[in-house]
Amino acid sequence: MEMENEIYYMSRPLGQALSSFSRNKRGRMTLFSKRVSEILSLQELTIETAWKKSVGEFQHQWILHRDEWNLLFSVGEMLGKTDRENQSSFLRMMREKFVIQEKRADEDRARKEKLYKNLGALGGLAIVLVLI
Amino acid sequence: MQKKKEILSPIDMEILPYLPCRIKYELMKADMSVLEDIEEIRLRAGKPVMLTYRGGDGFLHEGGQVLRKLCMSMLVTMDELAEVVYKISENSWYAYQDDINRGFITIRGGHRIGIIGTPVIESNKIINMKDISSLNIRIAREVIGCGEKTVKYLVNGSRDIYNTLIISPPGMGKTTLLRDIIRLVSNGFTTGFSGLKVGVIDERGELAASCRGIPQNDLGCRTDVIHGIHKKDGMEIMLRSMSPNVIALDELGNPEDVCTILQVMNAGIRIMATAHGFSVKTLQFRRGFRELFTETVFERFVVISMGRDFLYEIRIMDGDENVLAVDCQSDRKPACFGELNDGRVCVFPAVNRKNRMYKGNPEVFIGNGE
Numbered sequence: 313m314e315m316e317n318e319i320y321y322m323s324r325p326l327g328q329a330l331s332s333f334s335r336n337k338r339g340r341m342t343l344f345s346k347r348v349s350e351i352l353s354l355q356e357l358t359i360e361t362a363w364k365k366s367v368g369e370f371q372h373q374w375i376l377h378r379d380e381w382n383l384l385f386s387v388g389e390m391l392g393k394t395d396r397e398n399q400s401s402f403l404r405m406m407r408e409k410f411v412i413q414e415k416r417a418d419e420d421r422a423r424k425e426k427l428y429k430n431l432g433a434l435g436g437l438a439i440v441l442v443l444i
Numbered sequence: 445m446q447k448k449k450e451i452l453s454p455i456d457m458e459i460l461p462y463l464p465c466r467i468k469y470e471l472m473k474a475d476m477s478v479l480e481d482i483e484e485i486r487l488r489a490g491k492p493v494m495l496t497y498r499g500g501d502g503f504l505h506e507g508g509q510v511l512r513k514l515c516m517s518m519l520v521t522m523d524e525l526a527e528v529v530y531k532i533s534e535n536s537w538y539a540y541q542d543d544i545n546r547g548f549i550t551i552r553g554g555h556r557i558g559i560i561g562t563p564v565i566e567s568n569k570i571i572n573m574k575d576i577s578s579l580n581i582r583i584a585r586e587v588i589g590c591g592e593k594t595v596k597y598l599v600n601g602s603r604d605i606y607n608t609l610i611i612s613p614p615g616m617g618k619t620t621l622l623r624d625i626i627r628l629v630s631n632g633f634t635t636g637f638s639g640l641k642v643g644v645i646d647e648r649g650e651l652a653a654s655c656r657g658i659p660q661n662d663l664g665c666r667t668d669v670i671h672g673i674h675k676k677d678g679m680e681i682m683l684r685s686m687s688p689n690v691i692a693l694d695e696l697g698n699p700e701d702v703c704t705i706l707q708v709m710n711a712g713i714r715i716m717a718t719a720h721g722f723s724v725k726t727l728q729f730r731r732g733f734r735e736l737f738t739e740t741v742f743e744r745f746v747v748i749s750m751g752r753d754f755l756y757e758i759r760i761m762d763g764d765e766n767v768l769a770v771d772c773q774s775d776r777k778p779a780c781f782g783e784l785n786d787g788r789v790c791v792f793p794a795v796n797r798k799n800r801m802y803k804g805n806p807e808v809f810i811g812n813g814e
Contacts, residue, residue: 324542341475352535356461359535395572396538406552 315345320400326359326392327352344370364390380413447611448507450711455479458553459581462531464524467493472512473508481543485581527578532557540670542672545570554653554660584653587663591624595633597760597768598625598716598744602636605629605690607709607741610718611727612748618718619650619694621748621758623661625716626651626692629665639666643688645678646671653696676704683708692716699732709741723747725764 314337317390318329327349334346344366351362376384383406390402456479460468466472467487471479484496492515493504502510504518524719532549533540543549548558558580558645564572599605608625612618632639646652652659652669659669668686670678675693679701682688691708693701696717705715719727727733736742758771 319536319538323539325536327534327536329536356531358530392536392538393531394537395541399538411669 316403317402319403320396323396338376359392360388363391377413377417380410380417383409383413445757455482458551458555459583460550462557462581464520465528467504467518467520467524470504470508470518472504474504474510475508475793478510482583482671483585484583487525487579487581489522489525489577490519492518493520510771518575522575522577525579528557528579536738541572545571547573550648550649550653550655550660551654552660554586554655556582556584556650556653558582584660585620585684586623588619588627588662590623591628592633594760594769595623595625596635596748598746599629599637601665602638603640605640605716605765606743607715608717608744608746609696609727609742610716610746610748612718612725613722613750614720616748616750618748621746622692622694622716622718623651623663624744627662627664628665629690629716630666639664640689641665641687642690642692642716643686644669644671644692645673645675645682646694647673647675647678648694651692675701678811679704679708679796683711683713688713690714690716694718695711695720697730697732702732702735705736705741706739722749724761759794795807 315329318324318332319326322329324332330345330349330352334342334349347366347369348359348362351357351365352359357365367381367388371381378381387406390399392399394402403440456472460471461591463471463485470493470497471485478495478497481497482495486494486496488494495502495504495510497510502512503515505511505515529544529549530537532551533544537544540549544559545563547560548556550556558578559573559576560578560580561573561576563570564574583804596607610618610622610625626642627646629637629640630642642664644651644663646654646669649671650664652671653661654671659667663669668682668688670682673681675696675698679691679693682691691713693715694717696705696719709715719733721727721730724747728737740763743763745763745765747759749757749759749760759767760769760771761767
């Protein structure tokens, strides 16, 4: 949302938008956006390469599903390449996709939680049966 | 023998980082004297890299040589053009969308990159530019001091200037001259002129060459710049908000601006402007100027022209077209030497531009033919 505002309303170049986002917000994403803007300002790289490099650096820190990593990589492929409206709708679309992924992960977690609970109960029952 | 590079030129720092690697590396091998004199770098899809320098042009060859003959191994691709625009726009096409639609982006250092492609049009308005096919990188060269000899004929006492129009064909330096005159009028100068508040309406970004709102050229300490806006709207905003003593504009000529100029003048503000043309007479009957001449708006004309016997001439005239002075970049006497009305003629010897500073030492002649 914040990035969308920076791009759509402020029309700030990506380097500035990312560093402003990392300054004004807290959380794990701020570290990531700070790293992208750092790579972008230090080296003569395109945003796509800088984004990929940063995602690569964060891959061992974040536990995400493969689909989520792919989604994160694809954000960098389109950033900055179109006009404001298209950038805005692209970011909205990506946000929706991440929300869907989040829901799926929640459902998965709930399903697996139940499964492991049942497994735990059944395992306990089996141990009791073995003992008697 | 090629001169070796010892120091980084503005091109090295401000232009080369934007170029595709292949072209950048070949240009880095070029002779320093060529790099210093480059006026334009032209990149066209499917064509070799062309450099304009010292009034001529040549093509970039492998090894950094610039020759007249075509170099078919240095053809520019569409992808490379898109890459340049992407780099110029700081990886953010959307942030420079309006500039791209207008056909140019001004980068740090005041250099202007002209962009041509296939415009995407919606409701008679360009909303995007696709398939970039040509780029023209124009190297900005601010010539500080070039207006020093001219400006003294444009001031009226120590706190006022005359309404001035600078006339010349394209590419003769009228914008460069106006830029330096703005700087001098704004800062004031040693002969008792204390400086005035100048409002610059920089519609095309050529005067201040603002990059992210910061003027890249020196326009003086009492100057306010509004850029990327139509002259008419810019003048109205400047008039309301900044109360300038002088308003400076580049490339006058739109009939819609006339009314606002007259309104500005009625508010007691002076005008300094440039116009495309060859002489005062060629402008007198042109639309957009007719009314201004009828109202005798301009009290000084500065006409820049190229004569047969000399490289470059600046003729300063009053509102009745009496010649007040002639500056000429030649050792010869100016062509109009015998025609002067009040006799004061200023002749510049061959121009000596070094480190962007004018170091000419003008000779003053009394116009009686001696």
